[in-house]
Amino acid sequence: MSMPGSEGDSFSGKLRPGVESAGQLAKLHNMPAHSLADICGHKxxxxxxxxxxxxxxxxxxxxxxxxxxxxxxxxxxxxxxxxxxxxxxxxxxxxxxxxxxxxxxxxxxxxxxxxxxxxxxxxxxxxxxxxxxxxxxxxxxxxxxxxxxxxxxxxxxxxxxxxxxxxxxxxxxxxxxxxxxxxxxxxxxxxxxxxxxxxxFRLPGLAERKNILALQTRGLTLEGVDLSRIAAATDGFSGADLALLVRNAFLGAFRRASANGDISATGIDNAIVTDADFRAALQAASKKRQPESRGEVN
Missing domain, CATH: 3.40.50.300 (P-loop containing nucleotide triphosphate hydrolases)
Incomplete structure (x- = not known):
């Protein structure tokens, strides 16, 4: 299905990490509006x-x-x-x-x-x-x-x-x-x-951020990750911000799972995302945000 009036948009592909914005997220999921509302926290x-x-x-x-x-x-x-x-x-x-x-x-x-x-x-x-x-x-x-x-x-x-x-x-x-x-x-x-x-369109609250994170990470293998803590540490994050956070946490796991820095499907399949990956992703995100929006995972 293609979105009318949007040139060049291709809404095909499987759920996979690597999402940088709400727009890219929709393209990857081929999703109807109600599903996008779940992902972005805008029911x-x-x-x-x-x-x-x-x-x-x-x-x-x-x-x-x-x-x-x-x-x-x-x-x-x-x-x-x-x-x-x-x-x-x-x-x-x-x-x-x-x-x-x-x-x-x-x-x-x-x-x-x-x-x-x-x-x-x-x-x-x-x-x-x-x-x-x-x-x-x-x-x-x-x-x-x-x-x-x-x-x-x-x-x-x-x-x-x-x-x-x-x-x-x-x-x-x-x-x-x-x-x-x-x-x-x-x-x-x-x-x-x-x-x-x-x-x-407001920024998602705590419960919405947790739900967004759960949906964003449902295709990933997680180990020792507390999504409630991450949701609490991301006050002021939009759905796109959370998508980027998950992407960067996944890439940390991908690099660890990839032998000699190879780019392959094996690295994707073997990636196990840990709490340390999310801590690193959150730290990187916090450096780009205003001081009042920064959060830390305790």
Whole structure:
């Protein structure tokens, strides 16, 4: 199965270590959105995404009969590495929605006329392929919420708001804007002529981190590893951070199991991941993080 609207993505392959991000994790697992939610610790976020996107696009008429007006704009925000865009793509694939993606850098790299045409063309293609989902990604680069926004950012944001405002109430199209922070989204978009739903992707809590680690390591041979201790030591880690931690712990075991530094399947099969491997991986990860996010396995 391939994710619509994502060029070159291949969702095939067996579960194996070596995952560096939530996006790579999805590709390796060929997984539906609910499974990705388990891995990344976002079951509640997935439920809200389905209610904001899938429900109105597939059952809009039933909602209207009840007098329920669905949101046409969904603002999704959360720290980097929480799998926001990956989860949206997985949901679109699961629900059979056509997915069209516009990234903020694409807009700012074009002239005003060209960026307006890009948005209009995206809207036209979405209308020709309903039910459809339009994702406007990387809004954090717009600069809103980080001081005075540039005139260029204000112009491009106004164009997005204008495009959203063209959506009719009964059209089977939902627009999702994605950013690392809600403040990074221009207030103009919230004033477009539609209801707005906001969904936050938070960092996983202790129980979620333990569950993520259990799922990430289920294909590995572990020896003397206490996942509860590791979960407690990784406060502030995203699902992608935990995937990288497991990857690096596995590589430590792989190097130990590989004769003379050979790269082979034998090293993968014989790798036994120990507590020392996780300690080393956590120490390396802590060096790259802010002091307040560092953890130690006691």
């Amino acid at each position: 509640e976020e997935l439920r809200r995404l389905r209610e904001a996107i899938e429900l109105p696009l597939k059952y809009g008429e039933a909602l209207r009969e009840k007098g329920i007006r669905p949101a046409k704009l969904v603002i999704v925000h959360g720290p980097p590495g929480t799998g926001k865009s990956t989860m949206i793509r997985a949901l679109a694939a699961d629900a059979g929605l056509k997915l069209f993606t516009v990234r903020w850098p694409q807009l700012v790299a074009r002239s005003d006329d060209d960026s307006r045409r890009l948005l209009a063309d995206t809207m036209a293609r979405a209308r020709a392929n309903t039910p459809s989902l339009i994702v406007i990604d990387d809004l954090e680069f717009a600069g809103f919420g980080y001081g005075p926004a540039s005139e260029l950012s204000r112009k491009k944001s106004a164009q997005i708001a204008e495009a959203i405002d063209t959506l009719g109430r009964d059209e089977k199209i939902v627009v999702v804007v994605v950013s690392t922070s809600p403040e990074a989204v221009d207030p103009t978009m919230r004033k477009a002529g539609c209801l707005v739903e906001e969904i936050e």
